[in-house]
Amino acid sequence: MLAPERVANAPAPPVPDEPRHATTWAEARQLAYDCARPLPPLNVPLADAIGGTLTADVLASWPLPHYASSAMDGWAINGSGPWKMTTAGLPLSPGEANVIATGGLIPAGAVAVLRKESGLVSRGTGDLPQLTLTPDAKPGETLPGRHIRPAGEEASAGDVLIPAGTVLNPAHIALAAVAGHDELQVQRKPVVAVVLTGSEVVTSGEPEPGQVRDAFGPQLDAVISYLGGESGGQRRIGDSYDEWLGALMRANHGHRPDVTITTGGTGKSGTDHFRDAVAALGGRLLVDGIAMRPGHPAVLAELPDGRFIIGLPGNPLAAMMALTTLGEPLLAALGARPLRRSSLMTSGADIDPAPGRTRLIPCTFVHELAFPAAHTGPGMMRGLAGAHGYMAVPPEGAAAGAPVPVLPLPWTAYSPLPAGRAAIGA
Known part of the structure; x- marks a missing residue:
């Protein structure tokens, strides 16, 4: 068994400047699930x-099957033989037989099927060939119902x-x-549109200083599918309020999305327009910030027409943790699926307390222990790329050897629930 260790590269971040009534991680997940009703089938x-x-x-x-059919290639027969051969498919009288193939319709009057290995056709005494049993035919080959697949079987x-x-x-x-x-x-899957924001984002090549590569566009549609949604298309906009408002008003590619996911713009600076655009559309904020790290600026809103908007932070790992916190429960509710609960695993390392907030840390599973991954800063994706799931470390932290809530990532089939461990609340 691996020895417990402290995460050297994951010190507890400083206490955030958040109101004391900030929504907890568990409350946010439950609220995102409870706010929606299943879409019609x-x-x-x-x-x-x-x-x-x-x-x-x-x-x-x-x-x-809806008709009685032959289970063998051979002959449909009536009686115990020998049999006079008749035209295939015609009704059979006692002492008659006709050719039939596997799956063929049993003709009227037939009581059994004689397989071709057990029969021999020869010239009869009259004009019609005669079918007889071969010398090595097994007993019971002509019993009623032999080699017939009855209707309704x-x-x-x-x-x-x-x-x-x-x-x-x-x-x-x-x-x-x-x-x-x-x-x-x-069950209809929720249609999810994506609005990608940021004038500093580039989609190919090496970014200049001050620019960043797009970490969301190439993968969000796939994650949406893993979470039970259906892609409603992507739209790229800059950082102006008018662009934000227009993007949230319009449907992508002619579809009316059930959910719109935005990236960035969820802070509260003068260049962040998520809340203003939602307010202009008559919407209301259901979750406005979550007491968790990373991903605390995440926002969930509902518009008057019933559409939902999830605002993800701009940092990639923070956005993914926010999406699993708000998007996974919301899409589960809309898709009439149960809310996936966390399960308890044994922590393989000491994790420092983070008063007032839940820490979401990508982790790997080794011998039924959950080990926090390295490289898990809010803007990093390296740790998440090799992770099996993520820990939801409570504000008091977790000691090596103690239980800690864990959830699998949307794209991994690895179950974090070892034998005998029960799932827990959120």
Whole structure:
């Protein structure tokens, strides 16, 4: 087992200048979840339903299979033989047989299917060929029902084939098609538009001093998808109030987003316009700053038409922690999914107290211990890039060997919940 260690490069940041009633990290997550109601479901073609969450049971429209069919290549037979051969598909009288392929419709009068390995066709005494059993045919080859797949063998009409709440995979879609469905009712995913701000941001090449590379544009749409949303497009604007107002008023690429995510502009300086633009649109602030580091300037607002706006700080790691704090619960609520709770893991290091705020620290999991990552300043992405999840360290800090709340990152399948550890509150 690795020895506990102190995080040398992650000292507790200075106490922020925040009001005492600032929303806590746990309160912010719960409020972001409670403020929204699930979006209405919609009917979509089968091919578009993969990955969606089913909102109504899928029933069998008819028996599956809907006709009795052959399980073998061979002959449909009536009686114990020998049999006179007749034209395929015609009704059979006792002592008659006709050729049938696997999956073929059992003709009227047929009582069994004789597989081709067990039969031999020869010239009969009349004009029609005659079918007989081979000398090595196994006993029971002509018993009633042999090698016949009866109608309704898989399901009866009206049976529930796929229950509501199922996340649909390709096999579900195939089953729904066989059961007679052309569309399925699924939970609508929230459409999320992104407004990227900052005249100092460049999208390619080496930035000049005073410029920064865009850390949000190339990845936010993917993160939105991981969180259960659907991309509503991106828009880039400068730093003026008019640009902010226009961007929040307009829908991106003709879509009316359910949620708009903005980057930067959430501070309270004269060049930060998030709050003024929301106020001009008649909106209200639901969360205005969170007692956490990094990401404390995060803002959640609601417009009169029911749209939500999430204001992320401009620093990349701070923005990602704010997005997991506010965006993940909000998109879960809109998508009719439960709020994912943190779970307890054992801290692999001492983490200093940070009075009055929760510290969100990317971490890695080794032998069921959570180790804080290095390079986790508000503007750094190196630590997050190699992390499995993030710690939500309470204001009193955490000692090595003590439990600490942990959540997985949206894009990692690694579960932070070791055997026997229960999930906790927020």
